[in-house]
Amino acid sequence: MLATIRYQLAIALTIAASVSVGAQAPVNIRLATLAPDNSPWTSALRSMGTSWEKATDRRVRLTVYAGTIPSESSAIARMAVDGLQAATLMVAGLAEIDEAFNVFGIPFFFESDAELAYVEQKLTPLIQERLRAKHYHLVNWGNAGWIQLFSKKPIRTLEDVKQAKLYTTEGNPKMVQWYTANGFHAVPLSAGEIPKQLTLPTGAINAAPMPPVYAVALQIFKDAPNMLDVRVAPLVGATVMTDAAWNKISPEDRAKLAAAAMAMEQQINALAPELDAKSVAAMKTAGLQIVTLDTKAVAEFRAAAEGLGASQRGAMIPADAFDLAVRERGAFRKANPAK
Amino acid sequence: MTEDLVAALAAIGIMVLPLAEVVLRRFFNTGVPGAAPFTSHLTLVVGLIGASIAAREGKLLALATGTMVPEGRPRHLAGILAAFVAALVTTILALGGVRLLQVHYAAGKEIALGVPTWAADLTFPIAFGLIALRLVWKSSPSMIGRALAALGIVAGAWMSTHPELLLDQSGWPWIAILVGAAILGMPIYALIGGAAVILFLVQGDSPANAIIGSYDQLTSTDLPAIPLFTLAGFLLAEGRASDRLLRLFRAFFGWAPGGTAVVTTILCAFFTLLTGGSGVTILALGGLLMPALIADGYSERFSLGLLTAAGSLGLLFPPSLPLILYGIVAEVPIGDLFIGGFLPGTLMLGALAALGVREGLVNGSARRPFTLHEAIGATWSAKWELLLPVVIVVSLLAGATTVQSAALAALFTLVVQRFIHRDLATFGDLRRAMSRSIALVGGILVILAVAVGLTTYLIDAQVPARLAEWAKENIHSKWVFLLGLNAFLIVVGGMMDIFSAIIVVVPLIVPIAMHFQVHPIHLGIIFIANSELGYLTPPVGENLFVASYRFNKPILELARAMLPMYVILLIGVLLITYLPWLTTGLLK
Numbered sequence: 001m002l003a004t005i006r007y008q009l010a011i012a013l014t015i016a017a018s019v020s021v022g023a024q025a026p027v028n029i030r031l032a033t034l035a036p037d038n039s040p041w042t043s044a045l046r047s048m049g050t051s052w053e054k055a056t057d058r059r060v061r062l063t064v065y066a067g068t069i070p071s072e073s074s075a076i077a078r079m080a081v082d083g084l085q086a087a088t089l090m091v092a093g094l095a096e097i098d099e100a101f102n103v104f105g106i107p108f109f110f111e112s113d114a115e116l117a118y119v120e121q122k123l124t125p126l127i128q129e130r131l132r133a134k135h136y137h138l139v140n141w142g143n144a145g146w147i148q149l150f151s152k153k154p155i156r157t158l159e160d161v162k163q164a165k166l167y168t169t170e171g172n173p174k175m176v177q178w179y180t181a182n183g184f185h186a187v188p189l190s191a192g193e194i195p196k197q198l199t200l201p202t203g204a205i206n207a208a209p210m211p212p213v214y215a216v217a218l219q220i221f222k223d224a225p226n227m228l229d230v231r232v233a234p235l236v237g238a239t240v241m242t243d244a245a246w247n248k249i250s251p252e253d254r255a256k257l258a259a260a261a262m263a264m265e266q267q268i269n270a271l272a273p274e275l276d277a278k279s280v281a282a283m284k285t286a287g288l289q290i291v292t293l294d295t296k297a298v299a300e301f302r303a304a305a306e307g308l309g310a311s312q313r314g315a316m317i318p319a320d321a322f323d324l325a326v327r328e329r330g331a332f333r334k335a336n337p338a339k
Numbered sequence: 340m341t342e343d344l345v346a347a348l349a350a351i352g353i354m355v356l357p358l359a360e361v362v363l364r365r366f367f368n369t370g371v372p373g374a375a376p377f378t379s380h381l382t383l384v385v386g387l388i389g390a391s392i393a394a395r396e397g398k399l400l401a402l403a404t405g406t407m408v409p410e411g412r413p414r415h416l417a418g419i420l421a422a423f424v425a426a427l428v429t430t431i432l433a434l435g436g437v438r439l440l441q442v443h444y445a446a447g448k449e450i451a452l453g454v455p456t457w458a459a460d461l462t463f464p465i466a467f468g469l470i471a472l473r474l475v476w477k478s479s480p481s482m483i484g485r486a487l488a489a490l491g492i493v494a495g496a497w498m499s500t501h502p503e504l505l506l507d508q509s510g511w512p513w514i515a516i517l518v519g520a521a522i523l524g525m526p527i528y529a530l531i532g533g534a535a536v537i538l539f540l541v542q543g544d545s546p547a548n549a550i551i552g553s554y555d556q557l558t559s560t561d562l563p564a565i566p567l568f569t570l571a572g573f574l575l576a577e578g579r580a581s582d583r584l585l586r587l588f589r590a591f592f593g594w595a596p597g598g599t600a601v602v603t604t605i606l607c608a609f610f611t612l613l614t615g616g617s618g619v620t621i622l623a624l625g626g627l628l629m630p631a632l633i634a635d636g637y638s639e640r641f642s643l644g645l646l647t648a649a650g651s652l653g654l655l656f657p658p659s660l661p662l663i664l665y666g667i668v669a670e671v672p673i674g675d676l677f678i679g680g681f682l683p684g685t686l687m688l689g690a691l692a693a694l695g696v697r698e699g700l701v702n703g704s705a706r707r708p709f710t711l712h713e714a715i716g717a718t719w720s721a722k723w724e725l726l727l728p729v730v731i732v733v734s735l736l737a738g739a740t741t742v743q744s745a746a747l748a749a750l751f752t753l754v755v756q757r758f759i760h761r762d763l764a765t766f767g768d769l770r771r772a773m774s775r776s777i778a779l780v781g782g783i784l785v786i787l788a789v790a791v792g793l794t795t796y797l798i799d800a801q802v803p804a805r806l807a808e809w810a811k812e813n814i815h816s817k818w819v820f821l822l823g824l825n826a827f828l829i830v831v832g833g834m835m836d837i838f839s840a841i842i843v844v845v846p847l848i849v850p851i852a853m854h855f856q857v858h859p860i861h862l863g864i865i866f867i868a869n870s871e872l873g874y875l876t877p878p879v880g881e882n883l884f885v886a887s888y889r890f891n892k893p894i895l896e897l898a899r900a901m902l903p904m905y906v907i908l909l910i911g912v913l914l915i916t917y918l919p920w921l922t923t924g925l926l927k
Contacts, residue, residue, distance in 0.1 A: 030799070063801075065798065065799075068798045068803075068846075070552075070555040070556075070559065071555060073448075073555075074551060074552075074554075074555045076446070077439065077442050077443070077446075077551045077554075078548060078551055080442040080445070080446070081438060081442060081544075081545045081547040081548060081551070082544070082545065083539075083544050083545065083547075083548035083551070083799070096446070096448070097446075170375035170376070170560070171375075171376065173372055173373040173376060173451035173452065174451075176370070176372065177372055180368070180369065180370070185368050187364060187370075188370070188374075188375055189740065190375075190560040190561070190740070192560075192561075192670070192672065192673075193740055195672070196672065196674055197738055200736065200737070200738045202736075202737050202738045203738045204361075204364070204365075204738045204740075
């Protein structure tokens with residue numbers, strides 16, 4: 001009896017499968033991001049989804065879940081069980097899939113948008129290959145501006161950074177250990193604690209790296225009114241899709257998807273500097289002091305930071321990705337010497 | 340027993356790690372590597388093993404309706420049926436845990452210092468497996484009854500390995516079965532968790548999606564505060580702290596008309612803010628306060644009503660566990676919720692105390708003259724208990740996180756109760772108190788864990804977004820929305836426990852409230868204030884259930900006795916809702 005039921009079920013499923021192949025059943029992509037609803041990033045993702053539907057005659061549909069996942073780790077786990085098929089993640093989440101993404105989190109490694117874009121482009125084939133080994137496909141990049149250092153007292157040297165009680169995320173013990181090993185006073189906390197800890201005179205931190213847009217939203221500048229004019233790191237994000245979903249899409253449709261994804265990437269990358277500038281201007285009006293270093297101090301700062309970056313090679317960043325990033329950054333700087 | 344030992348060690352870890360981290364970080368700049376992730380994962384272990392201990396002790400929270408099934412054969416059959424469905428759901432959850440373990444193993448995910456995450460994930464299949472077996476074992480005294488209930492385990496395993504069986508079917512008949520089983524006494528976690536896994540299965544998704552949500556919830560940053568504050572409250576309740584505090588409040592308020600009634604409301608609020616209104620207050624204080632009220636001339640009916648209602652006071656004062664959980668779920672600052680809840684909490688407390696004063700005046704209840712000698716003596720005797728809120732507030736103001744402050748509160752209470760007052764005279768007493776506390780925590784955390792699974796499904800199905808769209812189109816006034824919200828939350832409070840209500844309902848209402856520009860902290864306080872009423876609303880109203888058990892009175896009699904208190908608290912809730920400055924005034 002049981003065997004008969006199973007047999008009938010198998011036939012029914014086979015028929016269902018063949019019908020769906022014949023009718024080219026739509027591929028539904030559920031994509032999650034920590035970016036809140038109504039943010040420029042989410043709008044861009046939704047308009048990319050509309051483009052995908054139009055370009056493929058609704059053979060590929062995208063549903064964006066914005067700000068509804070508890071963490072990027074959660075989105076990655078749900079992709080592994082096919083509960084989600086794609087996610088737009090920042091460096092911390094991306095590095096959970098592959099540590100090569102940690103290149104973009106090295107403090108003081110990149111100087112400009114142009115340099116970042118150049119190195120990102122050169123790293124893409126390597127990262128795509130590493131992702132393939134982990135059953136993911138890189139859909140596009142998206143840079144959301146730069147992380148800046150906000151502090152209670154002005155910070156002028158790397159030594160000042162080391163003396164500061166520096167916020168760091170508590171979800172990454174390796175990073176905390178790296179900070180401590182290199183002489184920093186990093187304090188692991190949940191992000192929600194930052195405003196309170198900066199407000200209290202005996203708070204656990206007195207400096208916090210964060211993008212200007214968050215600093216405005218959280219009113220951080222009221223308690224930490226100094227911003228170092230040396231960028232800490234770019235806020236790099238990327239959209240990844242599971243191979244299982246990507247492979248369901250025909251090669252012709254994949255090309256259409258890639259074109260729309262590239263358009264989104266360009267749109268986001270163009271938007272970020274403008275958002276950063278607006279946020280900094282708003283905070284300056286409200287009393288934020290920008291701590292500008294002279295050229296010599298910047299050079300010293302960067303030289304000291306260089307050694308710190310190298311200490312992540314092998315331990316936190318795969319050597320091939322780190323070496324390629326250093327090489328390509330050098331090539332860019334050679335071709336575009338600082339003025 | 341091994342599981343008690345594992346859970347107790349994990350609980351001690353949750354207490355010690357955050358404190359060691361803060362001390363070593365501040366004074367030696369070293370900290371404890373991975374303190375926060377280890378604390379989070381130990382909370383997962385405490386929660387799930389605690390739930391399995393609760394199953395062993397028959398203390399998993401269930402609807403009060405199960406006890407209304409006539410005794411004898413009907414209740415026997417109801418027990419088997421409820422256990423069958425619960426075992427089915429629990430087996431699916433256990434196998435979902437195995438899938439999560441595989442995912443983390445394949446990804447090589449670490450907690451910290453090379454300790455793999457899958458080691459903590461193991462708790463899911465072990466704990467849910469034990470729970471399923473225990474539910475089956477306790478379902479019937481006869482082996483045939485147990486065998487029938489055990490078929491639920493087989494059915495759960497079958498459904499997990501053949502997910503296509505439910506694909507594209509309607510979920511409603513399954514939900515009806517789950518609700519039916521819950522009415523017959525199936526634990527609440529199985530109702531909510533069952534709804535989550537079935538709904539995932541019918542849309543073709545793995546039940547592991549629900550367990551991933553559970554894992555996120557159980558390892559979320561602020562969650563360790565819940566077991567820690569519960570432990571502190573429970574250790575207080577186990578000792579003679581209630582005698583000392585009763586003496587203290589009587590010394591100061593006993594002279595006033597209705598003094599003992601006022602003292603009852605304050606004392607209940609004090610205990611509830613530490614224990615999260617999980618019924619501990621009524622269990623711990625009922626035996627002490629009921630005779631005190633009767634002896635001072637209050638009627639039995641008034642005393643029953645007051646004790647049942649006062650058990651829910653305190654939820655709006657720091658460090659109330661529902662406020663903490665609300666902060667976690669709605670992503671609003673917990674400190675702001677503490678500040679925002681102060682005036683509304685005082686209003687609710689004052690309203691009930693005023694009722695006590697009135698009763699005292701009408702009945703001419705006994706009053707005690709104020710004497711400085713007794714006031715000083717009582718204060719001295721209760722000095723350690725009084726220091727507890729000071730420790731919490733001072734540590735928060737000094738820069739401790741909610742979890743660090745909770746850890747300090749738990750350690751402080753443990754030291755006071757074990758070594759200073761010696762209320763817990765031996766380590767055996769301490770171990771037993773911890774086990775009971777862990778079972779209580781487990782009963783709550785397992786519901787939280789599966790409730791997130793249901794929320795994950797609702798978000799996948801875009802229910803919050805659709806609900807928000809509907810509200811925007813059909814509700815045009817903020818005040819109409821708030822009135823609807825009051826009614827909705829009271830009904831929800833009467834059907835769900837407060838913790839799962841926060842997890843399932845908050846994501847649904849936040850987008851709508853944002854549209855109507857309700858202040859996020861005001862929304863949180865409205866939510867918790869309504870929940871205070873929910874505790875008293877049949878059929879699930881937990882206080883009714885616990886008080887019925889504690890005082891051995893039918894639920895209906897308690898509901899009647901509590902009616903005047905219910906009405907006055909309802910007026911309080913409406914004031915809190917429609918006078919936002921009560922909440923936002925102090926925030927400014």
